[in-house]
Amino acid sequence: MQHDLIAQARTWLAEDPDPETRDELAALIEAGDTAELAARFAGTLQFGTAGLRGELGAGPMRMNRSVVIRAAAGLAAYLKAQGQAGGLVVIGYDARYKSEDFARDTAAVMTGAGLRAAVLPRPLPTPVLAYAIRHLGAVAGVEVTASHNPPRDNGYKVYLGDGSQIVPPADGEIAAAIAAVGPLADVVRPGDGWETLDEEVLEAYLARTDAVLASGSPRTARTVYTAMHGVGTSVLTAAFARAGFPEPVLVAAQAEPDPAFPTVAFPNPEEPGAMDLAFATARRAAPDLIIANDPDADRCAVAVPDAATEGGWRMLRGDEVGALLAAHLVERGVSGVFAESIVSSSLLGRIAEKAGLGYEETLTGFKWIARVDGLRYGYEEALGYCVDPEGVRDKDGITAALLVAELASVLKEQGRTLLDLLDDLALTHGLHATDQLSVRVEDLTVIADAMARLREQPPTALAGLAVTSAEDLSQGTPALPPTDGLRYHLEGARVIVRPSGTEPKLKCYLEVVVPVADAAGLPAARARGAELLAGIKRDLAAAAGI
Numbered sequence: 001m002q003h004d005l006i007a008q009a010r011t012w013l014a015e016d017p018d019p020e021t022r023d024e025l026a027a028l029i030e031a032g033d034t035a036e037l038a039a040r041f042a043g044t045l046q047f048g049t050a051g052l053r054g055e056l057g058a059g060p061m062r063m064n065r066s067v068v069i070r071a072a073a074g075l076a077a078y079l080k081a082q083g084q085a086g087g088l089v090v091i092g093y094d095a096r097y098k099s100e101d102f103a104r105d106t107a108a109v110m111t112g113a114g115l116r117a118a119v120l121p122r123p124l125p126t127p128v129l130a131y132a133i134r135h136l137g138a139v140a141g142v143e144v145t146a147s148h149n150p151p152r153d154n155g156y157k158v159y160l161g162d163g164s165q166i167v168p169p170a171d172g173e174i175a176a177a178i179a180a181v182g183p184l185a186d187v188v189r190p191g192d193g194w195e196t197l198d199e200e201v202l203e204a205y206l207a208r209t210d211a212v213l214a215s216g217s218p219r220t221a222r223t224v225y226t227a228m229h230g231v232g233t234s235v236l237t238a239a240f241a242r243a244g245f246p247e248p249v250l251v252a253a254q255a256e257p258d259p260a261f262p263t264v265a266f267p268n269p270e271e272p273g274a275m276d277l278a279f280a281t282a283r284r285a286a287p288d289l290i291i292a293n294d295p296d297a298d299r300c301a302v303a304v305p306d307a308a309t310e311g312g313w314r315m316l317r318g319d320e321v322g323a324l325l326a327a328h329l330v331e332r333g334v335s336g337v338f339a340e341s342i343v344s345s346s347l348l349g350r351i352a353e354k355a356g357l358g359y360e361e362t363l364t365g366f367k368w369i370a371r372v373d374g375l376r377y378g379y380e381e382a383l384g385y386c387v388d389p390e391g392v393r394d395k396d397g398i399t400a401a402l403l404v405a406e407l408a409s410v411l412k413e414q415g416r417t418l419l420d421l422l423d424d425l426a427l428t429h430g431l432h433a434t435d436q437l438s439v440r441v442e443d444l445t446v447i448a449d450a451m452a453r454l455r456e457q458p459p460t461a462l463a464g465l466a467v468t469s470a471e472d473l474s475q476g477t478p479a480l481p482p483t484d485g486l487r488y489h490l491e492g493a494r495v496i497v498r499p500s501g502t503e504p505k506l507k508c509y510l511e512v513v514v515p516v517a518d519a520a521g522l523p524a525a526r527a528r529g530a531e532l533l534a535g536i537k538r539d540l541a542a543a544a545g546i
Contacts (some may be wrong), residue, residue: 002034008041009059015184016058018065018101025058047071047175050365050502051166053146053155056097063098063154065105066184071156072106072142073187074178076113078170079140081177085114087139087161090197092120092129094145094231094296095257096154099123102144105189112188115139118195123231123257124202125297126157127396131205132197134163134393148228148268148294149503151261163393165367168481202235208391209239212399213406214332219244221408222287225401226251226278228267229258230295236398245405249285251277261295268294269301269315269383278303279313289408289418293397299383300397302404304418316418319345319434319511321404322379323425324418325387328407329377330355336376339369342473342480342487343496343509344381347425347432354428363483364498366394381434381509423522430513431522433529437508437537439546447499447506450544454486454497459543463535465490473498493532495540506546510536 009029016022028036040059045052045067052071054063079087089110093103103119110117118136120129126143133141141159149155158166158174166174181187213219223240225248227233233255240248253263254277261267264274269292278290282303290303290313302321306314316324326338326348337358340348352359357376362368369378370386370393378386384395387403411417426432441447458470471477473485485498493512500507512532514525 005034005037005041009037012041012059012066016064016066017069017184021058021064021066028058047074047178048171048501051155051157053149053153053502055152056154063156065098065101068102068156069105069109069184069187069189070181071178072109073113073181075140075142075158075174076110076115077177077180078174079115080113084139084161086116088116088118088136090118090120090129090132090136090138090141092126092132092141092143093123094126094143095123095259096144096146096295097151097259098154099144102154102156103142106142106144107194108189108191109187111193112190116195118197120201121197121199125231125235125293125398127298127392127394127398128202128205128235130159130163130392130394130396131208132201133159133161135201135204137161143296145296147296147502148266148299150266151259155502159394164370165365165394167367167371205391206235206238206242208388209399209402210242211391212388212403213243217406218409218413219406220246220412221289221405222246222285223248223405224251224278224282224285224287224290225249226254226275226281226290226292227257227297228264228269228274228292228295229254229256229261230267230293230297231257232293232297232397235297236291236293236401239398239402240405243402243405245402245409248291249281249287251281253277269299270318275301275303275315279311282313283311288412289404291401291404293401294383297397298395300385300400300404301383302418306419317434318379318381318383319347319432320422321383321400322381322385323347323351323432324407324421325379325385325400325403326351326377327421327425328403328410329387330357334376337372337374339372339375339378341365341369341380343498343507344379345432345434345511346494346513347429348379350429351425361479363480365501370394381436423519426516426522426525427519430515431525431529432511432513433526433533434509434511435533435537436510437540439506441504441506444504446546447504450506450546451484451486451497451499453545454543457543458486459488459539462488462490462493462495462539462543463532465493465532465536493536495536497540497544506544508537508540508544510540512536
C-alpha cells in the first residue's frame, strides 16, 4: 500500500509542470510522509456544478496547474463534441495565489485544442467575466476564483455560451471528458496564440451598469466601501463615479488585492470579524451605508446605521437586502419574474404576488436562478443579487451595490432609511425573520451522518412548533430536480438542511413569519422571531447530532 502510494506520487511528480508544487511533492516523498500523501492522492478533486474548488497544493486532491490543465482539456473536448470547435472561450481570474497561472494554462490548452481563447486584461470581478461571455459571443467562459473561501483555496468556475454557470447534464459530461484526459504530455499547450483583451470589455461592462438605475434618480447616498482584499475597488469606484454617486470612502487596509487576506480570518462579509474595519471606518466617516464585496465582487453586503446595535452599525441579512431591492424595483414599476433559491426568504414571493409579478423558486445557486424564463430580478440569501439579468446572468456585487445606493438615496430624500422600509415590509407582509445554523467540519462524514440521522428520525417539532410536512429533496419535487437536502414546513416557520456545495459545511436555513398588527407591535414581533429562531437552532442541532 505504502509502496503504491509512493509510486503514484512519483508518477504525478514526473508530469507536474509547476516547480513550486514539484518541490512540495518531492519533499513529501523524501520525508516518507504517507499520511499527507494519502490525503493528496485519496482520489481526484471532483468537477461539479461549482466547477472545481479546493486547497492549493500538489496532487490530484488539490488545486494546482496539473489539475487545471486536465480540467481545461476536458472542457475543450466537451466543447468540440458539442460542435463548437473554433469557438471563443473567454477566461477571467481574480487575485488569489496561482489565479493568473491557471488562467494562462487554460488559454494555452484551449488554443492547443483548436478553440480561440481570450483572457481578461487583469484580475477583475467575476461578473465582468459573466458579462464578457455574451458580449463577445463566446461559447464558454472560465473564471479562476475561490470567491470568499480561505486564502489557501482556489477554484475554477465554468459558464456556457448563454452566460450562465453550468448545470446538469453538462457538468457530468465535462467531468467525464476530464476523466478521459490522458498523460499531460499529450495535452497540446502552445506558448502563445491566445488574445489578451484590452480595457474595452471592462468599459462595455461599466457602460451597462448604468442600466440598473432609473433615469434621473437621486444619487446622494454616501458610502464606506470594502473590497475585502479582493478585486472590486477599481470597478466599483468607477461604476459609482459614472453614476454620479459621491465617491465611496475606502477601507484603506482592505482596498487593494492581497491573496493573503491579512486583516480577516475568512474573506467573507458574513463571517464574524470580517466587517470590523469597515465599521471602524464608518464610525469616523458617518456615511449613509456600508457596502462590502467579497474578493471576486460577485456578492454584496450592506450595513446601516442602527443606534440599537452595539457599535452603531448593523449588517443587513442577505434576505433583508433581497427584499429591499425587490421592493425598490416594484416601486420603479418593473415587469418580469422575481426568482430566488429555496433557501432564501419567502418574503420575495409575497412581494411579487402583491405586485402582480411572476415568482419562481429554484435550487440553490445562480446557475439555476439565472435560467428562470423572463427573469427580471433574482437573489439568494448568501448576499447574491442578479439585478440586470440581460447584462449578467449571475450574481453581481457591483450592480447590486449601485441599486442599493440608489434606494438609499431615494429614501434619504424622503427623510427615511433602509430600516424604515424593512418596517414597512413587515407591516405589509408579516415579519419574516431568517437565520442560519452553519457547521464547518474537518471530517465530511460528520455531514453525511447528520443528514442520515435526520432522514431516519425526522423531527416532529422544533421550538415548540409542529412540523406539518417534511420533504426529502433528494427525491425531487414537482417543481425541483433532485438535490441533497431536507425541507421542513412548520406552523409559521420553514427549515432547509443541506450540505454546502463549495465548502466543508452543513448549512441549515431557518425562517419564521410573525404577524404584526401595527408599528407598535414590531418590537414584540422581532423578539418573538428571535426567540423562535434560537429555539429552532437548538432543537435542530440536537436532532442532527451536531
